[in-house]
Amino acid sequence: MSIAEAESSFINNIHVPLATSSPSVPYTTPFTDPDGQPPLPFPSTWIRPINPASSLPLLPSDIIQNLVNDCSVCASIAVSIQHNIRFNSNLLLSSLSSSHAGRYEFKVFVNVIDDQLPFDSNNKLVGVSTGPKNQLWPSFVEKAYMKLMGGYDFLGSNSAIDLHVLTGWIPEHIDLRSASFERERTWSRIMAGFPRGTLLPSTSPQYSLAIGDCMMTVGTNDKTALNIHTVKLLPSHDYAVTDIKETNDERWVTLLDSTVCSSDRVLDIRWDDICATFEGLYISWNPSLFASRVTFHGSWQLENAEDLPRASTHHLRLNYNDPAHQKAPPELTTDNGNGKDSTETEIWILLTRHLRDTRRTSEYIAMNVQEDDMVLGDPEHVALKSNYTNSTHLLSRIKTSQFQFQTQSSGSLSLLACYDGQFDQVGFTVTAFAYSSDVVVSWDTRVPPARYMQKIDGVLTHKSAGGNCTHPTYMANPQYHLRVHTSTSASTDKRPSTSADKTRVILTAQSTRDISLNVTAVWSQGERISELSQKEVVAHSGPYTYGHARVAAHLAPGDYTVVLSAFEPDQTGKFTLKVESSSRFDIKAIPQEGAGMYVKTVRGEWDSTTAVGGPSQNRYHHNPVYEVTIPCASEFGARLQLLARAPGVSTNLSLFPSSSPTLQRCIASSGPYSDALSGVDIAKRGMSPGKYYLVPSTYHPGVCARFRIVVYSGVSGIEVVLRSGGD
Numbered sequence: 172m173s174i175a176e177a178e179s180s181f182i183n184n185i186h187v188p189l190a191t192s193s194p195s196v197p198y199t200t201p202f203t204d205p206d207g208q209p210p211l212p213f214p215s216t217w218i219r220p221i222n223p224a225s226s227l228p229l230l231p232s233d234i235i236q237n238l239v240n241d242c243s244v245c246a247s248i249a250v251s252i253q254h255n256i257r258f259n260s261n262l263l264l265s266s267l268s269s270s271h272a273g274r275y276e277f278k279v280f281v282n283v284i285d286d287q288l289p290f291d292s293n294n295k296l297v298g299v300s301t302g303p304k305n306q307l308w309p310s311f312v313e314k315a316y317m318k319l320m321g322g323y324d325f326l327g328s329n330s331a332i333d334l335h336v337l338t339g340w341i342p343e344h345i346d347l348r349s350a351s352f353e354r355e356r357t358w359s360r361i362m363a364g365f366p367r368g369t370l371l372p373s374t375s376p377q378y379s380l381a382i383g384d385c386m387m388t389v390g391t392n393d394k395t396a397l398n399i400h401t402v403k404l405l406p407s408h409d410y411a412v413t414d415i416k417e418t419n420d421e422r423w424v425t426l427l428d429s430t431v432c433s434s435d436r437v438l439d440i441r442w443d444d445i446c447a448t449f450e451g452l453y454i455s456w457n458p459s460l461f462a463s464r465v466t467f468h469g470s471w472q473l474e475n476a477e478d479l480p481r482a483s484t485h486h487l488r489l490n491y492n493d494p495a496h497q498k499a500p501p502e503l504t505t506d507n508g509n510g511k512d513s514t515e516t517e518i519w520i521l522l523t524r525h526l527r528d529t530r531r532t533s534e535y536i537a538m539n540v541q542e543d544d545m546v547l548g549d550p551e552h553v554a555l556k557s558n559y560t561n562s563t564h565l566l567s568r569i570k571t572s573q574f575q576f577q578t579q580s581s582g583s584l585s586l587l588a589c590y591d592g593q594f595d596q597v598g599f600t601v602t603a604f605a606y607s608s609d610v611v612v613s614w615d616t617r618v619p620p621a622r623y624m625q626k627i628d629g630v631l632t633h634k635s636a637g638g639n640c641t642h643p644t645y646m647a648n649p650q651y652h653l654r655v656h657t658s659t660s661a662s663t664d665k666r667p668s669t670s671a672d673k674t675r676v677i678l679t680a681q682s683t684r685d686i687s688l689n690v691t692a693v694w695s696q697g698e699r700i701s702e703l704s705q706k707e708v709v710a711h712s713g714p715y716t717y718g719h720a721r722v723a724a725h726l727a728p729g730d731y732t733v734v735l736s737a738f739e740p741d742q743t744g745k746f747t748l749k750v751e752s753s754s755r756f757d758i759k760a761i762p763q764e765g766a767g768m769y770v771k772t773v774r775g776e777w778d779s780t781t782a783v784g785g786p787s788q789n790r791y792h793h794n795p796v797y798e799v800t801i802p803c804a805s806e807f808g809a810r811l812q813l814l815a816r817a818p819g820v821s822t823n824l825s826l827f828p829s830s831s832p833t834l835q836r837c838i839a840s841s842g843p844y845s846d847a848l849s850g851v852d853i854a855k856r857g858m859s860p861g862k863y864y865l866v867p868s869t870y871h872p873g874v875c876a877r878f879r880i881v882v883y884s885g886v887s888g889i890e891v892v893l894r895s896g897g898d
Contacts, residue, residue, distance in 0.1 A: 201219070201273045201285075202273045202274035202285050202286075203273075203285050203287075204283065204284055204285040204287075204318075206283075206318070208287065208289075209314065209317040209318045209321075209322045209323055210321070210322030210323065210324060211239075211289055211297065211322065211323045211324065212239075212322075212323065212324035213238070213291075213297070214292075215289035215290060215291060215297055216289070216290050216291075216292075217287040217288065217289055217290075218287060218288060218290050219273060219285075219286050219287050219288075220286070220288060220305075220307055222305055225303070225304040225305055225306060227304055228256070229252055229301060229304060229306050229309075230252065230256070231249040231250070231252045231253045231411060231413050231427055232249075232427060232436065232437065233252075233301045233302055233304055233306070234248050234249045234252070234299060234301065234309060234411075234427075234429050235299065235300050235301065235302055235429060235430075235432060236299060236429040236430045237295065237296060237297055237298060237299070237300060238291065238297040238298075239297055239298045239299075239317075239323045240324075240327065241298065241299065241313065241317070241323070241325075242405075242408050242409040242429060242430070243327070243328045243329050243330045243332075243333050243388070243390075243409040243453075244299065244313055244316060244317075244328075244330075244333055245299050245409075245411075245429035246330045246388040246409040246410060246411040246427075246429060247330040247333040247334045247337060247388070247411075248263065248299065248309050248312060248313070249411035249413070249427055249429060250330065250334075250386040250387065250388060250411045250412065250413070250455075251263045251334070251337075251338065251386065253386075253411075253413050253414075254383065254386055257383060258383045260383070262338050263308075263309075263312050263337060263338065264308060266337070266338070267308055267311060267312060267315075273285050273286035273287075274286075275311050275315070277311070277312060277315035277316075284311065284314050284315050284318060286307075286311070288307070288310050288311075288314065289323070296310065297323070298310055298313050298314070298317075298323065299313045299429075302432075312337065316333065316336065316337060319336065320529050321528075321529040321530060325529060327407070329344065329388070329390060329409060329451065329453045330386075330387075330388040330409055330411075330453045330455070331343060331344055331387075331388075331453035331454060331455050331564070332453075332562065332563060332564060334386065334455040335455065335523075335564060338455070339458060340386070340455035340456055340457055340458060341455065341456040341457075341458055341519065341521060341566065341604070342453070342454075342455055342521075342564045342566060343453075343454040343455075343456060343566045344451055344452075344453055344454075344562070344564075344566075345357060345451065345452040345453075345454065346450070346451060347445075347446050347449055347450055347451060347452060348450055352446075354442070354443075354446045357452070358422060358442055361385060361387065361415060361454065362415065362417070364383075364384045364385035364456070365383075365385055365387070365415050383457070384456060384457040384459075384460050385454050385455060385456050385457065386412075386454070386455045387412045387452060387453060387454040387455065388409045388410055388411050388412055388453045389409070389410050389412060389424075389426065389445060389449045389451065389452055389453070390407075390408065390409045390410070390449060390450055390451045390453060391404050391405065391406055391407060391408050391410075391448075391449055391450055392406065392407065392450040393406050393407045394406055397448060399440060399444055399448050400440070400444075402435070402438055404448070405428075405430065408428075408430075409453070410426040410427060410428055410438075411426065411427040411429065412424055412425065412426060412427075413425050413426070413427050413437075415442075421441060422441065422442035422443075423439050423440070423441060423442070424439075424440050424441075424442055424445050425437065425438070425439050425440075426438040426439075426440060458604070460604075460606060461519070461604035461605060461606055462605070462606065462607050462608035463604070463605040463606075463607065463608050463609075463610050463611060463612055464602060464603060464604045464605070464612070465489075465602070465603050465612050465613055465614060466600060466601070466602045466603075467487060467600065467601045467602075467614055468598070468599075468600050469485050469588070469598070469599055469600075469601070470596055470597060470598045470599065471483055471484075471485065471590040471596070471597045471599065472595070472596055473590075473594070473595050473596070473597075474595035474596060480681040480747050483589060483590045483591065484587055484588070484589050484590075484681065484719065485587070485588045485589075485599070486585070486586070486587055486588075487585075487586040487588065487601060487614060488543070488583055488584070488585055488586070488614070488615040489518075489520070489583060489584040489586060489603050489612060489613070489614060489615065490581065490582075490583050490612070490613050490614075490615045491516070491518060491571065491581060491582055491583070491584065491605065491610060491611065491612050492581040492610070492611045493516050493571075493581070493605075493607075493609065493610045493611075516570070516571045516605070516610060517568055517569065517570050517571075517606070518568075518569050518571065518584065518603060518604065518605055518610075518612065519566065519567070519568050519569075519603070519604040519605075520538070520540055520566070520567045520568075520569065520584075520586065520601065520602070520603050520604075521564065521565070521566050521567075521600075521601070521602045521603075521604070522536060522538045522564065522565040522566075522567075522588050522599060522600075522601050523563060523564050523599060523600045523601075523602070524536045524563045524564075524590070524597065524598075524599050525597065525598035525599060525600070526563060527594075527597070527598075531592070531594070532561060533561075533592060533593060534561060534590070534591075534592035534593075534594065534597070535559045535560060535561050535590070535591040535592060535684055536559070536560060536562075536563075536565060536588070536589060536590055536591075536599070537558045537559040537560070537565070537587075537589040537591075537684070537716070537717060537718055537719065538558060538565045538567055538586065538587065538588055538589065539558070539586070539587040539589070539716050539719060539720070539721060540567045540569050540584055540585070540586050540587075541584070541585055541712075541713055541721070541722075542569075542571060542582060542583070542584055542585075543582070543583045543584065543585050543723050558716055558717060559589075559591065559684040559717045559718055569584060571584075583615060585721065585723060586601065587719055587721055588601055589718060589719055591683070591684045591718065620751075621675075621677065621751030621752055621753060622752070622753055622754070623751070623752045623753070623754065623755055623756060624749065624750065624751045624752075625749070625750050625756075625758055626747060626748070626749045626750075627651070627747070627748045627749075627750075627758070627760070628745070628746075628747055629649050629735070629745070629746050629747075629748065629760075630743075630744070630745050630746070631648075631649070631682075631686070631737055631742065631743045631744055631745075631746060632743055633741075633743060634647065634763075635647055635648065635649055635763070636648070636737055636740050636741065636742055636743050637736060637740055638736065638737065638738065638739050638740035638741075638742075639689070639715065639736055639737075639738050639739075640702060640703045640736075640848075641848070642740055642848075643812055643813070643816070643848050643849050643850060644740050644849075645701075645702060645703070645734075645736065645848070645849065646699065646700065646701040646702065646764065646849045647763065647764075648734050648735060648736040648737075649734070649735045649746075649748075649760070650699050650700065650732055650733065650734050650735075650760070650761040651732070651733040651735075651748070651758050651759065651760055651761060652697035652698075652730065652731075652732065652733075652757075652758065652759050652760075652761050653676075653692065653697070653730070653731040653732070653733050653750065653756060653757075653758045654697060654729075654730050654731075654756060654757045654758070655674050655676065655726050655727070655728050655729060655730075655731065655752065655754065655756050656728060656754055656755040656756060656757075657672070657728040657754070658672060658674060658728075658753070658754040672727065672728070673725035673726055673727050674725065674726055674727075674728070674752055674753055674754040674756075675723065675724075675725050675752065675753045676692075676710075676723070676724055676725070676726050676750065676751070676752045676753075676756070677721070677722070677723045677749075677750070677751040677752070678690045678692065678710070678712070678721070678722050678723075678733060678748070678749075678750055679719070679720070679721045679748070679749045679751075680712075680719065680720045680721070680735050680746060680747070680748050680749075681718065681719045681746065681747045681749075682718060682719070682737075682744055682745065682746040682747070683718060683744055683745075684717050684718040685717065685718075685742075685744075686717065686718065686737050686742045686743075686744050686746070687715040687716060687717045687737055687738040687739075687742065688712075688715060688716060688717075688718070688719060688720040688735065688736070688737060688746070689711065689712050689713075689714075689715045689716075689720050689735075689736050689737075689738070690711070690712045690720045690721075690722055690733065690734070690735050690736075690748070691703065691708060691710070691711035691712070691722075691733070691734045691736075692708070692709050692710045692711070692722070692724065692726070692731050692732070692733050692734075693707050693708055693709065693731060693732045693733075693734065694707045694708075694709050694729070694731060695707065695730060695731060695732040696730050697730040697731065697732060697761070698732065698761070699732070699761045699762070699763075699764060700732050700734065701847065701849040701850075701852075702847055702848055702849045703734075709724060709726060709731065710722045710723075710724035710726070715737070715738040728754075732761065733748070733750075733758070735748055764808075764810065764852075764883070765808060765855075765881070765883035768806065768808075768883040768884055768885055769883070769884045769885070769886065769887050769889065770881060770882070770883055771881075771882045771884070771889060771891050772879055772880070772881050772882070773797065773879065773880050773882070773891050773893070774814070774877065774878070774879045774880075775795050775797075775867070775877070775878055775879075775880070775893065776795075776875070776876065776877040776878065777794070777795065777867075777869060777874060777875055777876055777878070778875055779875065780793070781793055781794055781795050782869065782872060782873055782874050782875050782876075783868075783872050784868065784869060784870060784871050784872030784873070784874075785823065785844060785868055785869070785870050785871075788872050790872070791834060791866070791868065792833055792834050794866050794867065794868045795866070795867060795893060796834070796864050796865070796866050796893070796894040797864070797865040797866075797867075797880065797891050797892065797893055797894065798829070798862060798863075798864060798865075798890075798891075798892050798893075798894045799826075799862065799863045799864070799865050799882065799889065799890070799891050800861075800862050800889065800890040800891075800892075801858055801859075801860050801861060801862075801863070801884065801886075801889055802860060802886060802888045802889065803860045803886055804857070804858070804859055804860055805857075805858055805860075805884050805885040805886040805889075806855050806856065806857055806858070806883075806884070806885040807853075807855070807856060807857075807858040807882075807883065807884055807885070808852065808853055808854060808855035808856070808882075808883040809824060809826070809852065809853045809865060809880055809881065809882045809883065810824070810850050810851070810852040810853075810880070810881045811823075811824040811841065811850050811851050811852070811867045811878060811879075811880050812849070812850035812878060812879055812881070813850065813876055813877070813878050814876075814877040814878060814879060815876065815877065816848070817874075817876055818846070819846055820846055820869055820871075820874055820876065821844035821845055821846045821869065821870040821871075822841075822844060822845065822846070822850065822851050822867065822868065822869055822870070822878075823840065823841055823842075823843075823844045823845075823851060823867070823868050823869075823870070824840070824841040824851050824852065824853055824865065824866070824867050824868075824880070825837045825839070825840040825841070825853075825865075825866050825868075826838055826839040826840070826853060826863055826864070826865055826866075827863065827864040827865075827866065828861070828863060828864075829861065829862035829863060829864060831864075832864075834864060834866060838863075839853050839856060840853065841853050844869075844870040855883065864894065865880065865882075865891070867880060
């Protein structure tokens with residue numbers, strides 16, 4: 172047993188040992204739990220039930236929620252009963268055993284309780300009950316779970332988390348409000364996996380699955396109570412899903428409300444209404460779906476750590492091998508959207524934070540999983556992945572690269588398991604699942620530390636936080652000149668550079684959990700870039716992730732620009748950028764545009780009289796003209812930017828001597844008209860003292876828009892004034 176496992180056997184200062192097959196010690200007198208009774212939020216009396224239980228089979232609708240706010244537990248018990256009815260699976264009951272004399276063991280770990288249950292002053296159970304059937308095992312399951320969670324007044328949960336504790340099934344939380352939610356694919360997955368009492372036709376000779384591999388509930392948010400088809404829904408409430416079905420023209424979900432004792436407790440709601448009304452879908456997946464799995468136990472050690480970001484992040488590498496190119500069953504996958512079979516293999520990875528004290532509410536975890544040495548899609552397709560949560564579980568479903576599987580049958584995944592909280596030592600478990608025994612997953616323990624490493628501390632300020640690449644301020648983000656040197660082995664070989672000569676480079680950015688990060692490497696001469704060009708991107712960390720970003724790639728020797736950015740321009744705070752490499756490298760900050768120079772900003776607009784277009788329109792001199800006065804010889808530069816994004820609007824900025832009032836002789840220009848999001852600029856150059864005319868223009872006439880011009884000068888006292896009176 173690992174240290175992390177042993178320490179995690181203590182929850183809320185109660186020893187809950189790992190389950191064993193050892194028989195319980197027989198008791199001859201009524202057993203009383205030496206740990207005491209789980210706390211209750213109101214006065215109650217603990218009584219040993221004496222009425223005999225009914226022999227009638229228990230139905231999901233028999234589960235009644237009473238005074239305790241434990242809707243997720245009631246929903247979990249209800250969906251387990253439904254699964255037992257359809258599949259004789261004996262969920263929950265198989266984990267509850269009695270040694271008589273009022274002593275019960277529930278194999279969450281080994282959680283011992285006595286048979287006393289809480290009743291109110293009217294002799295009514297305050298926890299879950301089963302009405303006239305008087306079956307007690309749901310009450311004992313609830314009590315065992317409440318003991319584990321610190322009492323009947325616990326802070327709330329969801330059924331996926333509850334069922335993971337109660338049954339070991341894999342929890343998945345789907346945010347129905349997320350922009351990335353896909354209702355059609357989700358429906359296909361749950362239809363393939365939900366229990367319907369039939370067999371799923373085998374899609375591979377390697378396995379045959381009974382449909383019954385998921386249980387689920389739906390939950391509302393904490394806002395005002397909602398109505399759906401005249402039915403009042405409760406806020407922050409879990410509803411058990413007891414059936415899903417498709418008719419000729421509609422898709423239906425059957426819900427059970429454990430707080431209602433009438434026929435109104437069963438609700439048939441359309442799938443589209445579920446997606447529009449509820450906040451979350453909580454799915455529990457049968458772990459027996461997966462023939463191959465591997466588990467890692469670890470801990471975040473923050474006490475006396477010299478490098479807190481490093482101590483709060485654990486890096487793992489997972490190898491996978493799929494020589495037969497096995498395809499997963501439909502409930503485990505999402506198709507590629509074109510009706511064709513995908514050659515991608517899906518691997519599930521579950522991060523679980525160990526519980527020590529269920530009253531802690533300020534602990535957060537995150538997980539970043541990506542395939543090693545891959546350029547992750549189009550960097551101009553910006554996405555935000557919000558994955559810091561105070562939940563105890565995070566599930567990531569990873570599709571391995573289709574391209575990689577066309578060329579080889581193995582690969583590796585890089586995992587970052589992250590913690591943000593106030594406590595010195597927190598245990599965690601990472602479990603990787605693959606559906607077929609032919610797909611072998613294993614932890615790579617042979618990865619040596621990088622030979623070269625450098626860490627840079629920085630701050631995203633209001634001036635340097637430029638946001639993602641869809642913002643014109645992207646160019647203001649912190650940028651670094653990375654020079655990758657030729658490896659020692661390659662330097663003694665005169666052959667042309669090949670892939671074998673490339674250097675493995677890892678870029679890792681970390682910040683607080685409220686800042687979403689991305690790190691991108693661009694092929695360049697180590698100069699500051701103003702915007703991303705997909706053909707020049709050699710590696711980027713994928714969707715923006717809160718608190719951390721990581722990318723690993725093999726880079727040829729040369730000069731690169733590394734850009735660290737937050738998702739929005741107003742996200743500010745400290746960050747750390749770490750570079751690791753198998754070969755020698757240099758990295759240094761690239762100064763901001765105009766760094767060390769005096770800056771003057773003017774704002775203007777093209778209106779109905781000044782939006783006259785470029786020189787080819789023969790009215791160029793009617794554009795806004797700014798008189799620039801340079802008091803002495805100095806370096807000079809300027810940038811023109813639109814104040815509001817206007818796709819397709821090409822602009823130019825040109826400089827003329829005052830001796831050319833009709834703007835016939837240009838001495839500096841931003842170049843061809845461009846619709847670059849970052850605007851256009853006159854590169855820094857030396858200028859003699861005197862007066863000049865600075866002219867912003869659009870290529871086409873009639874484009875009314877507001878703009879700003881930022882002027883940089885090596886000396887103070889430069890003046891920029893709008894010239895009046897046309898020519």
